Amino acid sequence: MKRILALVLAVLMIAGCCAALSSCSKTTKTIKIGLSGPLTGGAAVYGQAVKNAAQMAVDEINAAGGLNGIPLELKALDDVHDSSKIATNYAELMDWGMQVSLGCVTSAPCLEFLKYAKDDSVFFLTPSASNDGVPNGENSYQMCFADGNQGKVAADYVNSLYTAGNLGKLGIFYKSDDNYSKGIYDQFVANLNSAIDEKVMSFTDANATDFTTQIGALAECDFIFMPIYYEPAAQFMIQGKDTIRDTAVYYGCDGFDGLEGQLGDDMDEIDQAISMLSHFNSKATEGKAKEFIDKYTAKHGTDTLNQFGAAAYDCIYALHKAMTELIAEGKEIDHKTDAADLCEMLKGKFNGGFTYSGATGSNMKWEGGFVNKGAIAYEIKARAAA
């Protein structure tokens, strides 16, 4: 009996070795793109969207011949939207041989990622980490609007409403312990016409379920600026549908994208109007945004269709376009190119008037790492007819 067992184990061991060897020999030459994002936990919907869309872009590019014949390869690691996981994730990506990166999906982990990537000169183009501190124009670039820019654009819009006498009473509802929300809020308030008197309410808990107190305080407002993500926003709107003025307008930033899917049929029960400032319209009916939506929903459904995914899709294509142009200019980029050398080349490209058009905007340019593109003013829902 023991002999048979020993024999079986030996066979298994040999089989294991063979498998390991064959997987080694299978490692083909690829351009390695690393990514860290919340694939599980409270922010998983964003991480999954980025991973799905980036992988989709990689597959499409590889099907069309990759980069000068070399396929791209994406590795996405889970950071649960927790900065403390970044050191390990970064090390794992570097061990794997990451040459270029999408950085992180969310802001706080991305700031941590930047510390390491800057030391090693690893180039990254983040789809969605919108904190103002992320882009530096050296190795770190954004595909999304930086928080501070959104706050300023939103404040300009509100100021123009005020000057025209269409603002009414302004309310603000934001998440005070969140880099994204606080970043927009700070810039918004700094750029707001000082004659405007605003009522500010906030929350902190990522899993907050009860906004009764905040809704009560904002009940009399006509225009409520909400620089938060769509999940708490949907909750606020549902809970406040009877309390907030029927004629009020909810106005959010790119975090509102996905709100429709979240609210579903409940959208009809909300009398208030909803609009947002964004770079991606999840119900676009034309252009590259529409192409992306069709391809994405065919593969992954609508559950995780949002601007995070669209931006990630654009990131992969933008990197591919930049590298293709570099090769055309005579630069040598392949699977052996060192991350720091590639960073130097891409930096020159992105700072030197490189343009890209995709699902989240056309004729994008980069300046100091910040993306420069037109915002889409997008009405999610008109006010219910009285």
Add this chain to the structure above:
Amino acid sequence: MNFLSVLISGLGAGATYAIIAIGYTMVYGIAKMLNFAHGDIIMVGGYAMFVTLALVGHPVAAVAAAILAAVLVCVLMGVSVERFAYKPLRGASPLAVLITAIGVSYLLQSLAQIIFGSASKMLSGLQIAGHVMLGTLRINYVTLVTLAVTVVLMVALTLFIKYSKTGRAMVAVSEDRDAALLMGINTNAIIAITFAIGSALAAIAAYLMLAKGASLANTLGAMPGIKAFTAAVIGGIGSLPGAVLGGILLGVVESLSYSIPALAPFTDAVEFGILIVILLVKPAGLLGKARREKV
């Protein structure tokens, strides 16, 4: 902002914490363990309601069926968690049980994410809309329902524990498990019943949270669970009225803190700060009995 309306929304939030805290406190009182997976039982109840709502067509019948299904699923889940995860550790060090409970919590959250996905869901079928005006004071129906349910549950539980045979057996087990065993009480059955009651309460809490318009995600019970645990400790863990008092107190403090813009960003700190202060001043909690450790 009207102080009274802040107070009332605080009472509403607090009542939900109280119901969850009762579950924590009962299990601690009787099984002498911190069931950190209690918050996730709430989430399980939420998904049970989500599935039932999708299956039953009639809107009113669906709500009734959803609550019933949630209670059944939660009880089943609570009792099986106890049977398969905690019972084998009876007599093991409290630390081992605690770690197991945390493990169960993560297991339930991850399973829910695998089965139902990471996107959160709105269950409008369960929401209680509408309000009543008292002068200028506006009270949502859902707040009234929450408060009424909490009071009824607390009275019913107190009567059950005081006067029913099972209830008194629970008190006996909580006082001295070995002595209760010698007196012929089936302590394992009593502990299972305690988990069943606690889990049924978690299902009710899930309903009240969703009725208020909370969106359903696999983290639904995480923060309320921790807040309710804090409430149970503030009130004196092991004490039923203490859990209710702690829950209400925490809800009101939370609401007050949110209503003051300068303080709002620090609401969680204020809540957990109160816990620290109370533990320093009265280590057994507000209504807890200070017990001398037998050496």
